[in-house]
Amino acid sequence: MTVVETTGDEGDLSADHTEFKVRSLDWSISKLIALKNLRIALRYPANIIVWGIIPLLWIAPYLLMMTAIGGSAGNTYFSEISGFDDFIRFVVIGWFVYMYVDNSIWGIGNTFRWEQFSGTLEPLFLAPVPRISILLGGAFSDSVQTTISALVLLAFSCLLFGVTYSVTMILPVIIVLLLMLFALFGFGFMLAGLIIVFKDPSVLTELVDAVVFTVTPVNYPIEVLPKYAQVLSYLMPATLAIGIIRELTMTASFEPGSYLLGVLGLLSLLALFWAVGLAVFRYAEHWTKERGSMGGF
Amino acid sequence: MDNDESFNERLMSRRGWRSEFRAAWALSIKTWQIELSYPLSILWFILMPFLWLIPMVLAGSAVSSGANSASLADMTGISDWITYVAIGTALMGLIISTLWGTGMTLRREQNVGTLETLFTTPVGRTTFIWGNGLHNIQHGGLGVILQLGASILIFGVTINAWGIFPALAVVALLVIGMQGVVYAVASIVLVAKQGWMLVEFLGSTLVLLAPLSYPLAVLPPLLQMAAAGSPLSWGADAFRNSLVFGLAAPGLIQSMLMMLLLDAVYLLVGGIVYKTTHRWVRSRGALAQF
Amino acid sequence: MTKSAIEIKNLTKVFISTRRRAIIVPVERKRVEALKSVDLDIPRGRLYGLLGPNGAGKTTLIKILATLVLPTSGTANIMGYDVLGDSSYVRAIIGVCQGNERSIYWKLSARENLVFFGRLYRLTQSEAKERADELLGRMDLLEKADEKAENLSHGMRMKIVFARALIHDPPILLLDEPTQGLDPTFATDLRQYVRDKLKDKTILLTTHYMHEADMLCDRIALINEGEIKSLGTPHELKERVRDYDSLHITLRGAPHLEKIRAIDDVLAATVRERNGVHELVVTAHDGYDLTRRLLNMLHDQGIRVEQFEVKEPTLDDVFLQLTGRRIED
Ligand SMILES: Nc1ncnc2c1ncn2[C@@H]1O[C@H](COP(=O)(O)OP(=O)(O)OP(=O)(O)O)[C@@H](O)[C@H]1O
Ligand SMILES: [Mg+2]
Numbered sequence: 024m025t026v027v028e029t030t031g032d033e034g035d036l037s038a039d040h041t042e043f044k045v046r047s048l049d050w051s052i053s054k055l056i057a058l059k060n061l062r063i064a065l066r067y068p069a070n071i072i073v074w075g076i077i078p079l080l081w082i083a084p085y086l087l088m089m090t091a092i093g094g095s096a097g098n099t100y101f102s103e104i105s106g107f108d109d110f111i112r113f114v115v116i117g118w119f120v121y122m123y124v125d126n127s128i129w130g131i132g133n134t135f136r137w138e139q140f141s142g143t144l145e146p147l148f149l150a151p152v153p154r155i156s157i158l159l160g161g162a163f164s165d166s167v168q169t170t171i172s173a174l175v176l177l178a179f180s181c182l183l184f185g186v187t188y189s190v191t192m193i194l195p196v197i198i199v200l201l202l203m204l205f206a207l208f209g210f211g212f213m214l215a216g217l218i219i220v221f222k223d224p225s226v227l228t229e230l231v232d233a234v235v236f237t238v239t240p241v242n243y244p245i246e247v248l249p250k251y252a253q254v255l256s257y258l259m260p261a262t263l264a265i266g267i268i269r270e271l272t273m274t275a276s277f278e279p280g281s282y283l284l285g286v287l288g289l290l291s292l293l294a295l296f297w298a299v300g301l302a303v304f305r306y307a308e309h310w311t312k313e314r315g316s317m318g319g320f
Numbered sequence: 321m322d323n324d325e326s327f328n329e330r331l332m333s334r335r336g337w338r339s340e341f342r343a344a345w346a347l348s349i350k351t352w353q354i355e356l357s358y359p360l361s362i363l364w365f366i367l368m369p370f371l372w373l374i375p376m377v378l379a380g381s382a383v384s385s386g387a388n389s390a391s392l393a394d395m396t397g398i399s400d401w402i403t404y405v406a407i408g409t410a411l412m413g414l415i416i417s418t419l420w421g422t423g424m425t426l427r428r429e430q431n432v433g434t435l436e437t438l439f440t441t442p443v444g445r446t447t448f449i450w451g452n453g454l455h456n457i458q459h460g461g462l463g464v465i466l467q468l469g470a471s472i473l474i475f476g477v478t479i480n481a482w483g484i485f486p487a488l489a490v491v492a493l494l495v496i497g498m499q500g501v502v503y504a505v506a507s508i509v510l511v512a513k514q515g516w517m518l519v520e521f522l523g524s525t526l527v528l529l530a531p532l533s534y535p536l537a538v539l540p541p542l543l544q545m546a547a548a549g550s551p552l553s554w555g556a557d558a559f560r561n562s563l564v565f566g567l568a569a570p571g572l573i574q575s576m577l578m579m580l581l582l583d584a585v586y587l588l589v590g591g592i593v594y595k596t597t598h599r600w601v602r603s604r605g606a607l608a609q610f
Numbered sequence: 611m612t613k614s615a616i617e618i619k620n621l622t623k624v625f626i627s628t629r630r631r632a633i634i635v636p637v638e639r640k641r642v643e644a645l646k647s648v649d650l651d652i653p654r655g656r657l658y659g660l661l662g663p664n665g666a667g668k669t670t671l672i673k674i675l676a677t678l679v680l681p682t683s684g685t686a687n688i689m690g691y692d693v694l695g696d697s698s699y700v701r702a703i704i705g706v707c708q709g710n711e712r713s714i715y716w717k718l719s720a721r722e723n724l725v726f727f728g729r730l731y732r733l734t735q736s737e738a739k740e741r742a743d744e745l746l747g748r749m750d751l752l753e754k755a756d757e758k759a760e761n762l763s764h765g766m767r768m769k770i771v772f773a774r775a776l777i778h779d780p781p782i783l784l785l786d787e788p789t790q791g792l793d794p795t796f797a798t799d800l801r802q803y804v805r806d807k808l809k810d811k812t813i814l815l816t817t818h819y820m821h822e823a824d825m826l827c828d829r830i831a832l833i834n835e836g837e838i839k840s841l842g843t844p845h846e847l848k849e850r851v852r853d854y855d856s857l858h859i860t861l862r863g864a865p866h867l868e869k870i871r872a873i874d875d876v877l878a879a880t881v882r883e884r885n886g887v888h889e890l891v892v893t894a895h896d897g898y899d900l901t902r903r904l905l906n907m908l909h910d911q912g913i914r915v916e917q918f919e920v921k922e923p924t925l926d927d928v929f930l931q932l933t934g935r936r937i938e939d
Contacts, residue, residue, distance in 0.1 A: 080524035091534035093383030094391025223358040233371035243382035334732040346729030433712025441730040442702040605679040
């Protein structure tokens with residue numbers, strides 16, 4: 024859907040930080056990379072804004088189509104199956120959350136794509152720092168940028184489509200977003216592992232993004248998915264998060280019971296994705312080292 | 321190597337559009353070879369057409385209880401909304417692949433480092449673009465067929481077989497018009513590092529302004545007016561109407577004439593932009609930079 | 611038809627680059643005169659070398675001839691075709707090799723690369739295949755012909771890059787640092803190939819390896835800061851700056867330096883000791899005349915001469931003399 028060219032200047036790491044001990048995770052490295060990325064990103068503030076505006080062009084076709092097909096009866100049918108009264112409000116907040124998903128997928132994919140072009144993957148991975156920390160650092164800074172973009176998107180959507188949301192439950196919303204974000208990092212590790220093995224970042228990110236987008240209830244309630252797809256959908260951290268956030272911002276009701284249940288669900292997904300993600304990435308690294316095909320993108 | 325000169329001279333004498341077409345063909349084959357060298361790309365190639373359509377169908381099914389939509393029928397004369405959306409997104413796949421695939425051709429060559437070498441060959445400067453356009457028509461065309469075929473099998477979409485002929489003519493006109501846009505896109509990405517942003521904007525706007533998954537009637541009036549200036553708007557309706565109503569599709573001739581007119585304008589403007597940019601890039605010596 | 615294969619007249623190239631920070635604000639404008647009114651004629655069948663340090667303008671000149679860069683002013687003709695007006699003819703008769711292993715498709719095999727580029731030079735499919743096999747054979751690559759370039763070694767990829775430039779058998783070759791980054795044996799092979807197998811082609815080659823220029827070129831143009839400082843055969847160039855000779859003498863025992871310096875005609879004398887062996891370097895306007903007197907003196911001092919050599923100036927010395935700068939800093 025989107026094609027981004029990130030500036031892949033992580034390559035300069037090797038020089039400065041040789042004194043760090045090699046551990047499996049090194050938060051100071053992540054912080055360092057995140058800060059460096061942010062410093063670079065802030066030099067091009069226009070990009071972050073533009074990333075809040077472009078998705079409007081992707082949301083609009085869905086809304087227009089739903090309007091055209093549903094007509095005047097559309098909203099009635101929609102609230103029957105989803106429990107929410109207005110599909111425009113429903114869709115917009117869905118996209119707001121999905122921005123993070125999109126970003127976690129594309130952020131990783133583009134990092135690798137850039138390395139592929141410039142041939143710096145090997146030097147980057149030769150740096151004596153845990154690779155996961157490098158990826159994580161990138162993910163941190165991306166998340167900050169995405170938050171700005173997503174807020175810009177939300178603001179413009181509200182203006183353009185004339186929708187409003189309740190902000191009284193802002194704290195629980197933030198907690199859910201953070202949990203989802205961390206679970207997505209784990210998902211990103213998994214994706215990074217796949218990319219290292221398949222060496223095809225463009226297609227892989229497109230493919231993963233398309234599948235995740237389809238099973239995530241962004242434009243439609245989860246009820247319209249076939250049963251097996253619903254199971255897959257609930258494995259996505261964004262599904263739970265979008266559901267909870269919709270409740271919180273659209274109906275402005277806070278039910279501690281179901282909220283806690285949702286948070287617990289997110290926590291277990293977080294643990295699951297980190298475990299699987301780290302394992303996949305480790306395995307992938309090992310796999311490529313054995314075949315000696317790290318640089319051969 | 322005793323007849324050195326003569327071999328080269330023989331090659332020198334091969335000029336004209338037929339040799340350009342052969343070069344274009346070689347370009348399109350080369351892109352196939354590269355694409356197919358990635359293990360996942362075949363999977364992607366098969367799945368891609370559906371990955372556009374399925375979310376659309378799901379979204380539609382959230383607001384319509386059945387296969388027919390009264391409001392869509394009011395606006396377009398087609399009540400089966402899945403047919404409406406399936407044909408539209410099939411075309412969208414072709415357009416997007418042309419726009420990104422062809423428009424980004426030069427950028428990709430730049431990235432892998434082969435652009436300068438390509439530009440030292442005697443192939444016409446515009447041939448690089450439409451040669452890859454040739455590839456994307458093959459690629460995207462197969463996608464359209466694949467998606468429509470599957471839509472017929474899975475979603476019960478029906479197509480009027482006679483309509484395939486005018487539909488092909490419409491696609492041809494559309495592709496020519498899109499070449500104009502593609503030249504502009506190629507120029508943008510050749511010059512600007514952040515060009516993809518503009519391309520994303522351009523592509524998404526073209527798609528937004530075209531009746532691909534909804535009729536233009538649901539757009540605000542101002543956007544409806546803007547849509548009339550895009551060949552894609554005329555092409556999408558003509559393509560779908562042909563496939564649904566066959567040879568008797570309403571407004572077919574009028575749409576095709578409009579497209580002919582718009583094609584001429586787009587090609588002219590795109591061509592001039594491309595030529596100018598090419599000159600500029602050469603005077604800057606910036607072919608290899610990005 | 612003119613006798614020259616390549617005619618360059620008054621060629622000037624000024625690069626103006628603006629550095630931008632964001633999309634809107636240009637930060638600085640920079641003007642670089644990469645070529646200053648360059649004149650160069652290369653007769654058919656000759657191998658000319660452009661020798662100069664980094665940033666001298668070598669690549670710029672090659673790119674202008676290859677129609678990749680537009681000149682600011684001046685003209686350049688190749689076999690009578692103007693690089694501006696008849697650029698598509700020019701491209702058909704030149705083979706360009708930029709010495710960059712990225713200039714072929716790594717995802718394609720050696721053969722696929724050659725066939726593809728052959729097609730762009732208007733070879734038919736069968737001609738292209740035949741020609742590709744012929745070149746692969748000559749480059750000793752037939753065994754690896756169907757291996758993707760990404761799986762080949764650097765040297766093999768460079769062979770493909772080089773073969774690619776020959777696919778349409780061009781009478782003119784523009785080689786921009788073809789041996790850069792190659793291991794010495796392969797670089798030597800390539801030079802041998804250029805010298806022996808491409809005799810009838812007109813070649814313009816850039817390099818900053820002096821011995822490469824020395825070994826290959828019929829004529830060398832020394833280029834610095836966009837200007838051709840001197841043009842001639844390697845020998846002529848060296849003769850031109852030959853206003854002194856240096857005598858290199860290896861001795862057993864320390865010579866009396868002051869006495870040597872006192873000899874008429876001696877410009878300078880230095881001595882360096884290494885492992886008990888003294889190396890004496892004496893420069894003079896006419897080394898041959900000095901030799902006898904010097905040897906006599908050393909003999910009188912009771913010093914045994916192990917080795918004696920009158921060294922000619924190198925191209926680097928020439929360059930130093932002309933520009934005050936060395937080629938390989
Ligand atoms: N596209 C460009 N824009 C601006 N300046 C340029 C450009 N290309 C080259 N230059 C400048 O022109 C001058 C000559 O560059 P050129 O690449 O021709 O040198 P060269 O002799 O090939 O050097 P090297 O031995 O390093 O390859 C340099 O100062 C360079 O910075
Ligand atoms: Mg150079």
